Amino acid sequence: MEKRRVVVTGLGAVTPVGNDVTTAWQNIVAGVSGIGPLTRLNPEDYPAKVAAEVKDFQVENFIEKKDARKMDRFTHYAVAASLMAVKDADLDINDENAHRIGVWVGSGIGGMETFEQQHETFLNRGYRRVSPFFVPMMIPDMATGQISITLGAKGFNSCTVTACATGTNSIGDAFKVIQRGDADAMITGGSEAPITKMSLAGFCANTALSTNPDPKTASRPFDQNRDGFVMGEGAGIIVLESLEHAQARGAKIYAEIVGYGATGDAYHITAPAPAGEGGARAMKMAISDGGLSPADIGYINAHGTSTDYNDKFETLAIKETFGEHAYKLAVSSTKSMTGHLLGAAGGVEAIFTILALKEGILPPTINLETPDPECDLDYVPNEARKQELKAAMSNSLGFGGHNATIVFKKYEG
Structure with a gap:
């Protein structure tokens, strides 16, 4: 079907x-x-x-x-x-x-x-x-x-x-x-x-x-x-x-949702799996589900919690998923401004991802003053940036080893 x-x-x-x-x-x-x-x-x-x-x-x-x-x-x-x-x-x-x-x-x-x-x-x-x-x-x-x-x-x-x-x-x-x-x-x-x-x-x-x-x-x-x-x-x-x-019904359309990936770490009740491998599998699944290639993704709204393990392992997961393209795409954490809304985070961050795609504006990661050498991607530091996007991704990672990723792309009739 x-x-x-x-x-x-x-x-x-x-x-x-x-x-x-x-x-x-x-x-x-x-x-x-x-x-x-x-x-x-x-x-x-x-x-x-x-x-x-x-x-x-x-x-x-x-x-x-x-x-x-x-x-x-x-x-x-x-x-x-x-x-x-x-x-x-x-x-x-x-x-x-x-x-x-x-x-x-x-x-x-x-x-x-x-x-x-x-x-x-x-x-x-x-x-x-x-x-x-x-x-x-x-x-x-x-x-x-x-x-x-x-x-x-x-x-x-x-x-x-x-x-x-x-x-x-x-x-x-x-x-x-x-x-x-x-x-x-x-x-x-x-x-x-x-x-x-x-x-x-x-x-x-x-x-x-x-x-x-x-x-x-x-x-x-x-x-x-x-x-x-x-x-x-x-x-x-x-x-x-x-x-x-x-x-x-003639509805206005913000974006198209095309991909979804969900995986389990099977590792630890609170800590992410080594190198964020569960998150990487969720991202790869979502990209594949959307019929896209990694190079199509221009922006990731990261889980980005401001904890030591999450930020480091999510960065590794992005590198594993995107290879060299990881250094060409933009990543930001709006939790730098909203804090962590736990079960609501993915809903709020999906909205920001959709609007980034529609408006061509990348939200910043504020308070990024001393870059962590182990977090070396483009996190859109401190100021928003105008950039047209074809597709964007939102990540959420939860206690119990839950990893979820959704992918939106610009709507084209």
Whole structure:
């Protein structure tokens, strides 16, 4: 059976650099960081003093207050970003097409804030005072569930939980749903609200987070002085459609998604496989799936977490995948500005990759002041760059050895 072509028609985002796509993209291109002092929690309780928090988000602009009280923040972000993406796509979901429009949105840890709050209630006041909404607020698939309910999308409905690869796996899997003909459109991406007591404690305990107290330099991917990632939060959602469906309704098209690769390291629960070999296999798979050659890729939005192992091994994986072309393509980490949104990272970074392709602008890696000799590629240091692209790639690598890569190319009818 011939594979259907799949295109991107809508974008929606809630991020530390802006609560809509236009604002977020303008800030990313300008090199504006969304990282600041930790305010959701008491910074004196943790070695990590900074975070990339969503600011001035008004949930009542998207969800009625009585309904919002029955949802965790990660679901607030997901529903809001989905409403924006569907509006941007000008996609009308009605009785005639609802069964052909699906939702695939993941979350790495789901409603951790709800879990913590309800656990305290249980300990202090007993089981009778635990909210009847506790479980449906907490479980990671509830973002997908609430998006489906809010929008009336009755098609293929699923949730991916692959740690920091979640958003990219979700988009790749949704792409395949449309490609094989099981849906005409999919609302897909990732959402996360992990700036909570236990989440921050856990990442501090495994020494993954930066302890640099300066928000301006704490996240510095590929820099020799990097010391860990900065926790971020938010959601990134895109609308995918079959080309035929998009054309039939006269939809605007941002880009075409053509390739998806997903692999497992089978190596370690947190550390990447030696030389990033699992990530290299995911990139090669995505390029092959898209019917492209390595030389067609002009830009990679890297996982680029600002941790020692990730940045070094992802660089090695890129070299293994692209050979000499690795030194001719551009690589950048927008986590230098957004922090690491965990399960939402792939969704937000897919949006930045799509816009880089459409607008011909490469986002920078800010705070790259002292290059690491082992990270010797073109990371678009500190300032955005104008460059026309044929195809671009986004990488996400997660705890448990999950590797995911998606490839977009400029849409040509």
